[in-house]
Every structure is written in structure tokens, then in C-alpha cells.
Amino acid sequence: MTDRRPxxxxxxxxxxxxxxxxxxxxxxxxxxxxxxMDRVAAVAGVGKGTxxxxxxxxxxxxxxxxxxxxxxxxxxxSSGPPPLGPGAPATDRLLAFFDAMTRMVTDDVExxxxxxxxxxxxxxxxxxxxxxxxxxxxxxxxxxxxxADTVGALxxxxxxxxxxxxxxxxxxxxxxxxxxxxxxxxxxxAP
Numbered sequence: 001m002t003d004r005r006p007x008x009x010x011x012x013x014x015x016x017x018x019x020x021x022x023x024x025x026x027x028x029x030x031x032x033x034x035x036x037m038d039r040v041a042a043v044a045g046v047g048k049g050t051x052x053x054x055x056x057x058x059x060x061x062x063x064x065x066x067x068x069x070x071x072x073x074x075x076x077x078s079s080g081p082p083p084l085g086p087g088a089p090a091t092d093r094l095l096a097f098f099d100a101m102t103r104m105v106t107d108d109v110e111x112x113x114x115x116x117x118x119x120x121x122x123x124x125x126x127x128x129x130x131x132x133x134x135x136x137x138x139x140x141x142x143x144x145x146x147x148a149d150t151v152g153a154l155x156x157x158x159x160x161x162x163x164x165x166x167x168x169x170x171x172x173x174x175x176x177x178x179x180x181x182x183x184x185x186x187x188x189x190a191p
Contacts, residue, residue, distance in 0.1 A: 012054075018044040019051055020068065023061055024111070032114035035062070059118050066115050069104050070127045076100065077134055090138040091188050097134065098184050101159050102177050106168035113165055131156055142188050151187060158183060 008016070022043035026035045037058060041048040055061040082088035083096040105112050115121065135152035143151075158164070159180060167176040 015044070015046050015050055016054060019046060019054065019061070020065055023065060024108070027065075027108070027110040027114065031110050032062075032117070035114070037061075062111065062114055062118065063121050065108070065111055066121055067123060069108065070123075073100055073104055074127070074130055077130075090141040094135065094138045094142070094188065095181055095184055097138075098155065098159065098180050099177060101131070101156070102164070102173075102180050105159055105164055106173045106176065109165050109168040112160065116160075139187070143190060145190070146187075155184060155187065 019040060022040050023035055026039055026043060035058065037048050037051055040061065041051055044051075051061065055064055076084050077097060079085055083092040084100055088096070121127070132149065132153055135156060136149040139146070139152045139155075140148035164176055167173065
């Protein structure tokens with residue numbers, strides 16, 4: 001069966017990318033407070049109406065940026081190359097996943113902070129369920145003696161918390177990545 005969804009026009013795709021890139025740049029430079037529709041339009045070189053038509057609101061624009069990273073990570077986990085994707089031992093996949101998740105959160109720390117201050121993303125339950133199931137499945141394989149779902153959810157909560165944001169803003173991303181890996185390794189070691 002063929003996909004019958006309409007393809008995006010080339011100019012619409014360029015505008016979409018320019019708008020998302022402008023938003024990311026403004027977030028990185030000014031934080032969430034610096035992301036206004038007027039500023040995004042000016043930096044992207046499009047009319048404000050184009051942004052509203054495409055994304056509906058400032059929240060819709062930020063949601064799209066969040067979804068872009070989450071969907072890319074989901075695809076890498078589901079069908080990307082090992083160790084993040086299938087084909088590697090569960091321990092390697094877990095370490096790769098937590099490193100990728102930590103990178104996603106710290107690369108876009110201002111986006112994550114803005115996201116956490118907004119109402120839940122329309123797909124947040126889908127994303128969270130995917131992460132928790134992925135972690136729980138792999139963790140259960142390595143450590144069938146523990147409550148893999150709860151321990152996995154606790155591990156995941158360390159990545160998106162306030163401490164992670166503070167370390168990222170302080171330029172301590174490598175320190176955070178090392179610490180997250182050590183926490184995951186400590187759980188993976190059987191007693």
C-alpha cells in the first residue's frame with residue numbers, strides 16, 4: 001500500500017526548517033523569554049502569519065522542536081545502528097540510550113526548561129511510555145531480580161531533572177554524562 005499523505009511543498013519545508021532553526025537559535029541565545037513570534041519571524045525571514053498557520057501558537061512551535069528530537073531518538077532506538085539500536089547487548093544499549101537522552105536534554109537545555117514550564121506536550125504520554133518500556137525491557141533482561149519498570153523510571157527521571165539542567169547551563173555536560181553512565185552501570189551490576 002502506498003502512502004497517500006500529501007508531500008510538503010519545497011518552499012513550505014524550507015520555511016518550516018527556517019522557523020525551527022530560528023526558534024532553536026533564539027532559545028540558545030536568549031532562553032525561553034527571548035522566543036517571541038515576532039523575533040522568530042524576523043530571524044527566519046518569514047511572516048508571523050506563516051508561523052501561526054504552521055504551528056498555531058508559540059507552544060505549538062516549541063512542541064514541534066521537542067517532538068523532533070524525541071521522534072529522532074525513538075527511531076534510533078527502534079531501528080538505528082547498535083549500540084543504540086537493536087543488535088547490541090542490553091547493557092550496551094542501556095548505556096547508549098542514557099547517553100543519547102542526556103545529550104538530547106543538555107543540547108537543548110533551554111528548550112527542555114521551556115517545555116517543562118508548559119502544559120504537557122500532546123504526545124508526552126507516547127514519548128514517556130516508549131522510553132519507560134524500552135528501559136524496562138532492557139533492564140529486565142540484565143537484572144531480572146529487580147523491579148525493572150520502577151528502577152528504569154527512576155533512572156530516566158535523573159536525566160530531565162533540575163540538576164541536569166544546572167550542570168548543562170554551567171558547562172558541565174561531560175561531568176553529567178559520566179555521572180549518569182555511572183548510575184546506570186551501578187544498577188546494571190548484579191549484587
